[in-house]
Amino acid sequence: MKKNIPLAVILVIMLMTFHISYSQTKKTEITLTKLWETDTILKTAEAVRYHPGKDIIYVSNIGGLPPNKKDGDGYISLLSKNGKIVKHDWVTGIHAPKGLNFFNGKLFVGDIDTVVEIDVETGKIENKHPITNAVFINDLDIDTNGDIYVTDSQDEKIFKLVNDESSLWLDLKGFYPNGILVEDNRILILSSSKGELITIDKITKEKTVLASGVRGGDGIVPINEGYILSAFQGEIYFADKNMLNTPAIKLLDTRANKLNAADMSFIPKENILLVPTFYGNTVVAYKLDYK
Template identity: 65%
Template sequence: MKYSTLLLAIIMVFVTSCKQVKKDTIAQAFIKTEIVLTKLWETDTLLKTCEGVRYDSKTATIYVSNIGGVPPDAKDGDGSISILNKDGGILNQNWATGMNAPKGISYYNGKLYVTDIDVIIKIDLKTGIIEKKFSVRDAVFLNDLDIDTNGDVYVTDSKGDKIYKLVNNEVNVWLDLVGESPNGILVEDNRILVVSSSQGDFISIDKKTKQRKVLATGIVRGDGIVPINEGYIVSTWPGEIYFVDENSSNIKAVKILDTKDEKLNTADIGIIPEENILLVPTFFGNKVVAYKIDYK
């Protein structure tokens, strides 16, 4: 009887293992695109603790958020936004000032929106002047930010485990994400994509039902998200960049870059879509690095 029980246990382990291997094999079969990143240029190391980048196609310029002194939640007043050209030249290192620790940035209708610890800042794109600061009640560590096509602003609070939404000059909690530590965020037509910095999950959230689905795993300390034709490129703060195929569903993301040995972080990434160029702020590296997105 003891031998029968042992044999049954061995068989069950074998069957379970086979199922897992089959599942992983099927999942990986969806990933048909191999992404290769080729370095193009890097800025001078003058961008102090650069966290986020966003490209403006209308002006062909790149906005960079600089936290300045650390810790990244210090209300020390030394945060700034810089402007680069498409070749990495620093056009204006201190285009906008008067912030503490700016992180996520995006623009809409002539305004640049920026997260800054517990406020959302609106800056005029023509002048660089801060027009308004929206206080976010109970916010702990506002991080990334993206804007819907109608102007609604979605913001992650990584330490508060929430997503906030700014609509008609009012900020309210859109969704609680207890235990997820949401960081990177990307707003699409019908869903919100978020990368969890604590769980390493890349998840989609339905805008109407708020139902969640895990698209990919293994992205520990996830930071930024950009869309490409084949899916998504997702960064992690310690220095890794991953590719998630558009057909992914609960599979392990594919690592395409690792700069940890160079002690270069890969924070809230951006993209120049028409040229397939990935923009990577390096945080403590104090520079932005650009990579051409190629395929094998």
């Protein structure tokens, strides 16, 4: 038996369908407003990481150039959340520290061909983990079980460090991997040459392009809506997590001010993006807002 559907019900269904369609297609609009910038006493600031438990920002300083020289003049600095230098030379004697992250009370730092392990409480270097066949470790991230993944930008590979044993995880010839972000089932890699942000399945190692157009790609920061990406020459982009193989949206361009944008970090509760400026020898904080 055929039933007639009331006009009011049809209108409600149409409005719900429109709302769902609009929500799926509406683009996230993000703005960045500068909050503070440190004094220029940092030396080739390459990466930052915010530690929520200590409310402190950790900065890796390469020191003198080139960034692959084993000269022992690299160091780690500590900053407060308002950009004040808490300890300029908290850890010294590292060659050219770059990517860094925390796990179980330790700070792990990529240093050319080694991952340096530092006790967060004492600032003491407790171990140095050589990465076999690594040439230029750039960034690193750590899985929830403590496995460490590092990008080798020069030799175009990803290595994995487990229980002090390193191994080749994936060869990425032609991609020049730089930024890395480890998620539950996949790993995100940002290319410094192709301008692509790709996802790699941890099991199958199948690759998917998430975003493009970030030439000189450097750092990856996850936010609720997707990812903030930095381009070394001084640009910052947004990639929507619900979009595949689409151009990233430029949020900021500091090239005219000769400020680079290297390996960033984020303070989630306050929506603050932290950007090391490399040759600018500073860290800059931006407030992330939505239109």
